[in-house]
Amino acid sequence: MTSIITVQSADAACVPTAAHPIGLDAASALAGMLKALADPFRLRMLSAIATDPRGESCVCDLAELTDVSQPTVSHHLKVLKETGLLVSERCGTWVWYSIGPARRGAVTALLDAFAPAAIAEAGQVRAPADPLPDLDAQITHLGEEIAAELQDIGRDVVMTIVRESYAGLTRTAKITRHLIPLTERFARQRLADHTRDRETGVPQVLFVCVANAGRSQLAAAVVNQMAGGNVIARSAGSAPAAEVHPHVRSLLTEIEGVQAAERFPKPLTDDAVRAADVVVTMGCGDVCPIIPGVRYEDWAVGDPALASHEGVEAIRDDIAARVRTLLDTLLPLTERESS
Known part of the structure; x- marks a missing residue:
């Protein structure tokens, strides 16, 4: 069989794809916000404010995060406030800072998704997973055993939940030798939830x-x-x-x-x-x-x-x-x- 390889010539016309990058104004605003966040202390302050049970923090609370003066804390808060990440409200002699309502989703994504991912990339959280073996026969056997035990639910439902449970766990599996017992525990929990009467x-x-x-x-x-x-x-x-x-x-x-x-x-x-x-x-x-x-x-x-x-x-x-x-x-x- 002859392989055919198509090579684009050097003088061929470049046809732009239908890319849609963000506009210059939006990119400039985002760059300014990211620049303001490119400081470990500011990120820690943002995290402290976002997780404060009161929903807000004052300068004296945030000064305890590290050995800096209150004027230094106030400076960093001013930078975050200028980006729109924080809003402030004076109450008596104190100024309280909270996450701006329009920025809460972005702050949540940054602190709860991006930050742990960055730590993982640095090698501090998880090691590479082992190659996943083909456990289809064992999963089928497990499903048949549970279906025979829980006949009121129906074999098809049980088999579907067992296979879905296995598939869900394999996406993040680290130690593959535990996949079968973990799948069984997860599937049994899901089956109990599936049949639970909240009344x-x-x-x-x-x-x-x-x-x-x-x-x-x-x-x-x-x-x-x-x-x-x-x-x-x-x-x-x-x-x-x-x-x-x-x-x-x-x-x-x-x-x-x-x-x-x-x-x-x-x-x-x-x-x-x-x-x-x-x-x-x-x-x-x-x-x-x-x-x-x-x-x-x-x-x-x-x-x-x-x-x-x-x-x-x-x-x-x-x-x-x-x-x-x-x-x-x-x-x-x-x-x-x-x-």
Whole structure:
């Protein structure tokens, strides 16, 4: 067979493609904003303001981030304010800073998606994954076993959920030898969500963040510890990481003991949202489908992947306080006292 290779001659006319770059004005404005953010201290201040439970911070709060004077903090805040990222409001003798409403989505994307990705590129989060083996026969066998056990659901539904669960986990798999048991646990959880009756079951809470490697895992563990089985907590991620963050893993071990080793990042599914009485988003934006009858909350909680060891403990304490308030709305007083 003769191969035919077409080579464009040097004097051939160049035909422009239908590219649509952003305009010069927009590019100039974006470049100015990125230049203002190209400072580690400003990024830390932006993160502190975005995750402050009050929704705003003052100069004295931000000066504690590092050893600088309040005038220096004020200078950096002025730079961020001039870009439109921050807005300010005077209350008495203090000026309070918050994220501008029009910039909240951009700040969330920067802090919760781009920053962890940058850390990963630096080699601080995950190692290259092993090549994925062909596990089709084992997945089919697993699906048949679960279908035989859960005959009320139907074989086709079970097989679909098992295969979808496997496919979802392989996108971020790091240790492939655990794929089958992880798939089984994830599929069984999804099947339980698929058949749950929200009218008769115990209250269920779903925590959703981007990577499902930090705050959402921690929040679910704290709920399960405090509620004593009177509330079920699950977690998921809009873009799951390969593994739970090491700082969070140590805290999970303190809370759950050996059971913490069973936690792994899971992708968000419609089944999990439909099964929940409350969905708590934690920096993942508007990724959750809106299901009638489900209550939604958004918690501005810091990302443990970007925090020091002390910072992670502070995030845990913040989550615990929020969980207590949440449980007050879900459990009768008698159950709260017993747990």
